[in-house]
Amino acid sequence: MSDSYGPDRHPAEQPGDPAQRQWAPPARPVPDPTRPVYPGPTVPTLAPSVQPGTPPPSGPIPPPTSGPVFGAPVPRPSAPSKGPGWVGLIAAMAVTALVSVGATVAITDATGAVNQSTTTESTTPPVTSTSSGNPDWEAVAAAVRPAVVTIQSEGGGEAGTGSGVIIDQDGNIITNHHVVSNVLEGGTLTVSLNDGRLYSATVVGVDQTTDLAVIRLDNPPDNLTTARLSTSDDLQVGQPVMAVGSPLGLSDTVTTGVISALDRPVVVAGEQKNSSPENPFGFPLPGEETQQTEAVVTNAIQIDASINPGNSGGPLFDETGSVIGINSSIASMASGSSEAGSIGLGFAIPVDLVKLIADQIIQTGQAQHSMLGVQIGTGSAEVNGETRMGAVVAEVQPGTAAAEAGLQVGDVILQIGDHPVVSGPSLTGFVRRFSVGDTVQLQVARDGQLIEVGVTLQAKS
Template sequence: MLRNAGLWPWYPASYRPRAVQPRGDLAADEQSTIEIFRTAAPSVVHITSMSLQRDWLTRNLLRIPEGTGTGFVWDEAGHIVTNYHVVAAGSSFQVTLSDNTRWRARIVGGEPEKDLAVLKIDVPPNKLRPIPLGTSADLQVGQKVFAIGNPFGLDHTLTTGVISGLGREIPSQGGGTIDGVIQTDAAINPGNSGGPLLDSAGRLIGVNTAIYSPSGAYAGIGFAVPADTVNEIVPQLIQYGRAQRAVLGVGLFEDEMAQRVFGVEEGAVIAKVYNQEAAFEAGLRPPYWGEDGTLHFDVITAVDGKVIRRAQDVAKVLEGKKPGETVSVTLLRDGQEVTVSITLMPLRQPLR
């Protein structure tokens, strides 16, 4: 008892707990980071994607977890923004809020070309805190950024870093590319997908979507869809269920096929012209054999004066244009240059 009280004269000091040294106030940048997390964390949610499978013994349908990801509260109506690839394989979804309450969610819309999707939960507005929205238009390399997500199921994990690059291009879930992507060294791991990337004011500047890593784990390079793209696409998904992309109404051959079959080094070879679409009305043609045995085909070489060198360039030129706008399309047809005007039409596609 005397030893426990520290009164035994020869009781070694190393046997007793050491005194705690006062640390003083937190550094200003630490206080700022803590405040950013405290403010933004209630807006971040955990998403579980599930699929239906039948038990071969009981023949009952079971909900099997398909994967997890992150999302964030967009508005008080219960719309949740996440990545398209987080929900693409699921048939039902569960959203866990910051207070650990779980809510069944339904998909409202998705845009694979931007890797964005919107879910909806029916929750009292007072349980929802929409994330503050910033802009990606004035970002600079070197700015501090903060990522909040659920990597490996560890909910509300905060990682920090800087903007490492701007204007990057990454493959999209729809087979095209996402332009203007933000590159960051803030740690982004499996489960972070769909979570917010924040600036030092705690505003949303991007949606974490992908990492570059040979192993699949964090390797210092992460990517986020810019906030201005998110702010353009999400309202369309809420209203229409899909992005209102303007299209010509044609299918294009892949560049390798265009070169191998048609000998076209530059330009986009038209593979199909959809009936009742804009290109059909303008007289664009798919490949066909003439009576003399000659293969005829149209090659798009420019749209609104912008040179088309490969098939993906067509979608890039149409980026930001609206259905109903008119564009000038330059074609190479049987060795002759032809220019036609086409009124763009909305893309007709399923919700998912």
């Protein structure tokens, strides 16, 4: 049993011509599209492949040849392709669709032994602001870029590129679940360091619930630069931030902006469906049942720093060069719009949640989540002459923490701990930040009165 929030119908459930549906680009390759959905710059093809652990060859990149370019979809693979996990933003964004930011690019095959370096380890040093008080982004970029990697995945008939951040000398790297999901049943991961060295990697564990994953270099060098993980407790709206990653496969890309909002409830729901010659995009057909995967609910950091497909799993830094989040999704205009790519609505998973999940994955290979034990929706309550939004309890599951605490159907949860609750997804996102066994105080509206309810969170089963 688990806390659940029922998202609106997925866009893919709507009948009609797929070409007319308001889709944002997928996180994975889609079969045989007629044009790039995220048009990118025309760039030369990748340089000749090199052995993992060796620096890239010197000299100019060979002239462009025919084949895919960054920003264009990968040609349809010979193996049947799994349909993409189409996603939607459950928020007041009627004209946008939320997509996971994983780019589709060609992958250079990397084989052979991995060589180790012998220089000393390092951690990104703290960076101070300039004398004028403004962020020194040049210094931040120089300090943190060596800790950011490009991840190339190939498996299940799919190929994709994402980003990640090195967190320790063992070669553990945090990224998104959707960046590596295509290799969970077999495939290859190739990690490109900032200096061009290539290493094979293995999945340590994934957590689909939070869209987080940890991978590990198979034979890490001794001179890895690791990132410093900060806290998300002290973040402020308007605070400057820097995103580093591989948008559209363009590795080592830096963009800056500000935090636009905190604790933004974002629901990403996906449906897995195999494609076919009659239905190449894997859209559910009218009257056809589909399998709904578990929704990813995050009270995210909203940013206006430009992030695009390929930034998935990459770090979000503050002005000192500390990681404050992991970039995971964007809101994009519908396919028929004149806008494309980033429209200044990006979302990152707060670093405190990232640390909670990553630590569990590294220690046990999986993550455990806390739960209340309720079915919830979004509604309002009248309290002291005021109308307040919150999470409405639709069902209390027997034997759960919620039942033991005395929560009732019709209760409207307005606050958990110090965090105001404004919707069902908002409550779910906050609950996932706590550990199993934590006791939290809920502010509940019941029959026009405010009451306090203490709940000891249980493990999700």
